[in-house]
Amino acid sequence: MLNQSQLLNYKNQFKILSWDFYSKLLIASYCTFQITRWPILPQFMDIYYHLLTAWGFLQAGGYSGWDFWQYAPVGRIHIYPPVFHIILALLIRSGISKVILAKFFEAVTPAVFLIVLWRFIRKNYNERLAFFVTLAFGSSLSFYLSLLNHVPATIAFILGFLAFEQMFQKKILRSLILLSLCFYTHIGISWFFLFSFIFYGLSNKEYKNPSFFIALSTFILSSPILFKQLTGLKFISSLGFALSERYVCQFKIIDYVLAFFGLILSSKMNGKYRLFLSLFLASFIFLIYPYRFFSAEGYLPIIFLSALALYHLYEKLKNKTYIKYFYFLTIIFIILFLSPTVSMDRRKGEDKLIFKLRFCDSAFIGMLFARGGTIWFPQEYLSAAALIKKNSEDNDIVYSSLDISGMTLASISGRATANALFPEIGPLRRFNPIKAAKIIVFVKDDKVDLLNRIVDNYKLIKIGENKIFILYKNLSCNTKIDLKRASLPFWAILSIGFIFMVLFFMDKQKFI
Numbered sequence: 001m002l003n004q005s006q007l008l009n010y011k012n013q014f015k016i017l018s019w020d021f022y023s024k025l026l027i028a029s030y031c032t033f034q035i036t037r038w039p040i041l042p043q044f045m046d047i048y049y050h051l052l053t054a055w056g057f058l059q060a061g062g063y064s065g066w067d068f069w070q071y072a073p074v075g076r077i078h079i080y081p082p083v084f085h086i087i088l089a090l091l092i093r094s095g096i097s098k099v100i101l102a103k104f105f106e107a108v109t110p111a112v113f114l115i116v117l118w119r120f121i122r123k124n125y126n127e128r129l130a131f132f133v134t135l136a137f138g139s140s141l142s143f144y145l146s147l148l149n150h151v152p153a154t155i156a157f158i159l160g161f162l163a164f165e166q167m168f169q170k171k172i173l174r175s176l177i178l179l180s181l182c183f184y185t186h187i188g189i190s191w192f193f194l195f196s197f198i199f200y201g202l203s204n205k206e207y208k209n210p211s212f213f214i215a216l217s218t219f220i221l222s223s224p225i226l227f228k229q230l231t232g233l234k235f236i237s238s239l240g241f242a243l244s245e246r247y248v249c250q251f252k253i254i255d256y257v258l259a260f261f262g263l264i265l266s267s268k269m270n271g272k273y274r275l276f277l278s279l280f281l282a283s284f285i286f287l288i289y290p291y292r293f294f295s296a297e298g299y300l301p302i303i304f305l306s307a308l309a310l311y312h313l314y315e316k317l318k319n320k321t322y323i324k325y326f327y328f329l330t331i332i333f334i335i336l337f338l339s340p341t342v343s344m345d346r347r348k349g350e351d352k353l354i355f356k357l358r359f360c361d362s363a364f365i366g367m368l369f370a371r372g373g374t375i376w377f378p379q380e381y382l383s384a385a386a387l388i389k390k391n392s393e394d395n396d397i398v399y400s401s402l403d404i405s406g407m408t409l410a411s412i413s414g415r416a417t418a419n420a421l422f423p424e425i426g427p428l429r430r431f432n433p434i435k436a437a438k439i440i441v442f443v444k445d446d447k448v449d450l451l452n453r454i455v456d457n458y459k460l461i462k463i464g465e466n467k468i469f470i471l472y473k474n475l476s477c478n479t480k481i482d483l484k485r486a487s488l489p490f491w492a493i494l495s496i497g498f499i500f501m502v503l504f505f506m507d508k509q510k511f512i
Contacts, residue, residue, distance in 0.1 A: 019127040023118055023134045026364075030114060030138070033367035034107045034148075042102035043374035044149035045404045049421040051098050052411035053080065054088035062486030062493060065228060070407075071427035072397045072416035073436055073482045079232035079425070081225055083185040084152040086493060098412060099378075109154045110147035120161045124168055124272055128314070132307035137363070139303070139335045142250045144363035146296035153297055156182045156189035163193065163214070164275065172210050173507035176217045177500055183222035187229065188289075189297060192282050194218060199278035204271065235425050250295040250361070251342040254334060255306045262305030265312055276304040336364040375404065380468040384441065385413040387464045391473050392438045395480040399437035401446050405469065409441060416481040434458055436479045440472040 042048070056069035063086065067078035091101055114137060122130035138144070147154045163178035179197070182190040194215055201211025219226075259280075266277040279301040286298035293299075310331055317324040339362035345354050388398055388409060399418035400406030406419030418433035434440060440460055442451050444467070451470070454460070460472035 019131045020122075023122075023127070023131045026134050026138065027111075027114055027118060029364070030367065031111045034111055037367070037370060038103060038107060040370070040374040040376060041106045041148075042099075042376050043106065045375060045407065045421060046149060047102045047106060047151060048404070048408045048411045050084055050088060050151065051092075051102060052407060052417070053078075053085045054092055055411065055414055056416075057082070057085055057089045057486070058093060059481075059483055060486040062489035062491075064484055065487040066484045068482050068484050069410075069416045070420040071431075072418055073479055074428045074431050075482060075484075076420070076425050076427050077232045077235045079187075079229045080422075081152070081184045081186055081190075083181060084155060086490075089490075099382075105151045106148040109151050109158075110144065113147060113154050113158050116158050116161055120165055124165065129307065129311045132310045132314075133303060135332065135335055136255070136303045136307040136310065139255055139306075139339055139362050140250070140252055140295070140299055140341075141361055141363045141366035142295040143299045143303075144367065146292075150186075150296070152186045153189050156186035156193075157297075157300070159185060160189065160193035160196070164197075167197075167207065167210055167214060168272070170210070171507050172214060174504050175210075176214045176221065177504050179214060179218040180221040183218065184225055188286060188292070190222070191285050192279075192297070195282035195285065196275075196278045199281045200275055203274040203278060206271070232425065248291050248295075248346075249344045251344070252299075252302070253340050253342060255302055258306035258309040259302045260305075261312075262307070262309040265308055266305060273308070276301065276308055279304060336362050338362075339365065375408070377468060380466045381408060381412060383466050384464075384469045384471060385409055387471050388413040388415060388439050388441075391463050391471075395483070396438035397436055397477075397479060397481060398439045398441065399433045400441040400443070400469075402443050405441060405443060409469075415439075434474070435477065438474055438477045438479075439463075440474055442470045442472070444468060444470065 037043075052069055053067075056064060056067065059069070063082045065078055066075055068075040070076065088101060092098060114134070117137065118130050118134050121133045147157075159178050159182045163175045163182070166172075166175040166178060179190075179193060182193055197211045197215045197218075201208045201215070204211075263277065263280060266273055266280075283293065283298045283301045286293040286296075314324065314327065317327055338359055341358045341361035343356050343358055343361075345356075346352065392398070392413075392415060394414065396415060397418055398406055398410045398413065398415045400409065403419045403421065403423075406417045407421050409415075410417035410419070418431075418437050420427070434454065435458070440454075440458075455462075455472060458474060459476065460474055463471050463473050465471065
């Protein structure tokens with residue numbers, strides 16, 4: 001029989017194990033879901049843009065400030081931060097399949113982010129709050145899908161929380177290096193974390209000096225990419241895609257109610273809990289993209305604030321054993337299974353907004369039943385890419401009647417495209433994409449009359465088709481890509497990376 005001391009020790013160990021066990025069980029579930037989704041990955045169009053940009057960097061010999069691989073041959077200014085593309089370029093150069101890379105990053109990045117998030121909260125707060133954050137993480141399917149759809153943004157999230165963790169450990173040089181990497185990884189997330197550091201410094205006197213120092217130093221270190229983006233503002237010709245996002249949003253009812261109480265709690269609490277308030281205030285930079293503010297990256301502070309409210313309520317029930325267990329099981333059911341959502345959408349060609357109440361809209365249920373569309377059809381894309389390679393040279397151009405198809409096939413086949421993703425930045429000048437392209441790709445849904453007229457006018461020769469695509473060769477085309485040499489060659493990039501890596505691991509000084 002156990003004595004009182006042994007029994008107390010056993011209960012304490014079980015108590016600690018329980019919260020970590022529940023958190024790890026949830027994390028393991030999401031990792032398993034990601035593995036089971038492998039066949040349908042990559043599921044979103046952005047990864048093809050990143051693969052093609054990495055291919056462009058390889059052709060240029062390093063970072064290029066001119067996007068010659070899209071809207072080819074005229075191109076456009078390139079302002080997207082380069083870290084993810086450099087990583088992809090080096091991996092492609094090592095011989096890894098582009099399709100495998102796309103699948104790998106969409107599968108692994110969300111899982112790594114969740115692990116980093118759980119570890120960050122557990123280390124800097126406590127394991128119980130870490131569990132509630134992990135639980136709240138699974139409430140929104142749209143947020144979870146955004147993590148694998150927007151890989152560079154998710155990587156920037158990881159870097160941002162690592163930067164905060166290093167600051168909490170008084171490793172200021174490490175913190176500002178990580179925060180600077182955010183600016184070289186994703187435009188929006190970098191500003192989100194920069195403002196989070198500033199707001200946190202204003203709300204927590206203990207970290208006022210290091211927060212401001214890190215923010216200012218980061219701004220200086222990031223000035224080259226910021227200058228590049230500033231000069232590119234005049235080339236932004238359209239925000240149509242961004243404006244259309246405002247009509248597609250998901251609103252998590254219970255989560256917002258909990259987050260409201262969590263916001264009140266965070267504003268009253270001192271110390272590191274002010275971080276949640278700071279993240280919420282900084283999230284308003286996403287408001288120009290309503291979908292991202294309500295349903296994607298801007299939703300992250302809601303996770304922290306709702307978790308804080310759940311944690312606080314559990315603490316209130318600390319001495320009421322049966323009520324506490326009922327509460328524990330109830331919130332798991334509501335968040336992971338019930339998860340009500342008000343979705344907003346607009347029918348194509350209409351101004352009327354449609355609102356629907358949906359249940360079982362959590363990440364847990366969505367991933368369990370493999371919800372979320374995919375644009376990856378391996379047999380059709382790979383066979384079409386093989387035809388493109390066979391009937392064109394490395395410096396030829398591909399064009400498709402559907403932009404995403406042109407982007408996807410170009411990235412897989414290793415060709416430039418007259419199409420483009422992210423149309424906010426237009427081409428240098430107007431041009432005829434069909435005349436410029438050696439390979440023309442139509443989709444089976446295209447109107448037959450229009451297709452036949454184009455084929456006759458340009459005397460295109462059919463080279464093959466499959467269930468989705470019809471491919472033609474433009475024999476009269478002599479246009480090639482206008483390849484631009486790198487603004488910063490790979491040897492310089494690797495040298496800079498090595499220097500910052502040495503500085504990072506040499507940082508043993510605490511901020512005074």
